[in-house]
Amino acid sequence: MPWKTAAAASPAESSVPYTALPAVYPQNVIVLPYYRPHRPSPTLLFLRRCSAFTAVVLLLSAALFFLYPSDPEITVVRVGLNHIQVHSSPKLTLDVSLSLTVKVRNPDFFSLDYDYLSVSIGYRGRQLGVVRSIGGTVKARGSSYVDAALNLNGLEFFLDAFYLLEDLAKGVVPFDTTTTISGDLGLLFFEIPIEGKVSCDVYLSTSNQTVVRQNCYPV
Numbered sequence: 001m002p003w004k005t006a007a008a009a010s011p012a013e014s015s016v017p018y019t020a021l022p023a024v025y026p027q028n029v030i031v032l033p034y035y036r037p038h039r040p041s042p043t044l045l046f047l048r049r050c051s052a053f054t055a056v057v058l059l060l061s062a063a064l065f066f067l068y069p070s071d072p073e074i075t076v077v078r079v080g081l082n083h084i085q086v087h088s089s090p091k092l093t094l095d096v097s098l099s100l101t102v103k104v105r106n107p108d109f110f111s112l113d114y115d116y117l118s119v120s121i122g123y124r125g126r127q128l129g130v131v132r133s134i135g136g137t138v139k140a141r142g143s144s145y146v147d148a149a150l151n152l153n154g155l156e157f158f159l160d161a162f163y164l165l166e167d168l169a170k171g172v173v174p175f176d177t178t179t180t181i182s183g184d185l186g187l188l189f190f191e192i193p194i195e196g197k198v199s200c201d202v203y204l205s206t207s208n209q210t211v212v213r214q215n216c217y218p219v
Helices: 042-067 161-170
Strands: 073-087 093-105 112-123 126-133 136-138 143-156 172-187 190-205 210-218
Touching (some): 073 143, 073 172, 093 172, 093 190, 112 143, 126 143, 136 143, 161 172
Antiparallel strands (some): 073 093, 112 172, 172 190
C-alpha cells in the first residue's frame, strides 16, 4: 500500500504559538583574586608608635611647664630712709626707720593668695628685727605693689659695737634686709604652698639721712 505523506501544517494552522529564541551574545567573565589588606611592616608600626608616644610626652611636658606652680618674683623697687639715730648714753643703741615698696609678681596661671609679707633687717649677719604686713591676692600673671614700714628703736650692739663705731665714723652704715612672701596658689581644687624671698644690701648715710646704694638679689 502506498504511503501517503502528510503535508506540513502551515503556521496559520499550528495550535502552538511560536516564540523566537533570544539572541545569545558572548559574555566575558572576570575572576578577581582574593584581596588581602596591606599590613605595614613592623618597622613602620614601631616608628608610628614612637611618634605617638613622643607627641604625648611633649604635650604632657608642655602642660606641666605651664601649669606647674612657680614661686612669686619679689623685687624691691624702692627703699626709703625715714631716719637713723645713734644713742651713745647710757649705752650704744640705734634707731632705724625704713620704708620699702615691694613688687610681687605672680608668674603662674592661677591666682596667688599670700598670708603675709615680712621684712627683716640685719647688721653684719645678725638679725635685728622683723616686721610683717597684711596678706593679699595677686591675680594670675599679674603684679601687685606692697608697702612695708620697718621701725626699730633702741637696737643694742655688744659684739658689733666696734664695727658700728667704725661705720659711724665713715658716715655709712651697711644693713641687710630680707623680704619674704608666703602664701598658697589655688591650683584647681588644691592649695599649693609657695614662698618667695629676696635679700638686699642697703647702705644708709648717717649724715644726710639717705640711702647711698642698694643691691638686691633673689634667695
